[in-house]
Amino acid sequence: MQTATGMWGLDLGGCPAQGTVLVREPSLYRYCRASWEINLGCNFGCKHCYLGERPFSGLGWQDKVWLLDIMREAGVLWLQITGGEPTDPHFQGAYRYAWQAGMMLTISTNGSLLWRPDLLKLFQNCPPYRLVVSMYGASEEPFDTLTRINVVVTEDTPPRPTRWPPSPASGTSRTTRTRT
Numbered sequence: 001m002q003t004a005t006g007m008w009g010l011d012l013g014g015c016p017a018q019g020t021v022l023v024r025e026p027s028l029y030r031y032c033r034a035s036w037e038i039n040l041g042c043n044f045g046c047k048h049c050y051l052g053e054r055p056f057s058g059l060g061w062q063d064k065v066w067l068l069d070i071m072r073e074a075g076v077l078w079l080q081i082t083g084g085e086p087t088d089p090h091f092q093g094a095y096r097y098a099w100q101a102g103m104m105l106t107i108s109t110n111g112s113l114l115w116r117p118d119l120l121k122l123f124q125n126c127p128p129y130r131l132v133v134s135m136y137g138a139s140e141e142p143f144d145t146l147t148r149i150n151v152v153v154t155e156d157t158p159p160r161p162t163r164w165p166p167s168p169a170s171g172t173s174r175t176t177r178t179r180t
Helices: 002-008 061-073 091-100 117-125 140-147
Strands: 032-037 076-082 104-109 130-133 149-152 176-179
Touching: 032 061, 061 076, 061 091, 076 091, 091 104, 091 117, 140 149
Parallel strands: 032 076, 076 104, 104 130
Antiparallel strands: 149 176
């Protein structure tokens, strides 16, 4: 219990271990890592990317669950979820399923959708082991040139947190990026 408090700031005092702590038994293959390209789509059109401007596509929900079950049984403890842009329509369900299976999740993303309240809530409730965000330039011009995205600000642009991890009191900005 002291480790949970010291390492992660979790107060487990008074909580029974069963139902609070998930201990995974090693598989025949022991423990291992995997990387999963959850879809082939992306909302950017980066010049260097092999995906180009493909629409979001990939396995259906049942096949994603089947694949995650196979990974769990194979002993996958560390799972990197990437794409294209991994936050496709099934991302949240697949992420939560893997997290509940005891996997330590790394999300590799372009970061463009991390402002969404549903994703922020997911990551607050089921924190990722790592969140890796691609950076494509130190200013708007090289970013826009490489990703083929331009900054567009409108009254309808959803607010975005200005700090990570987000908190209810975090400030917001009104900038978004859209394809040109």
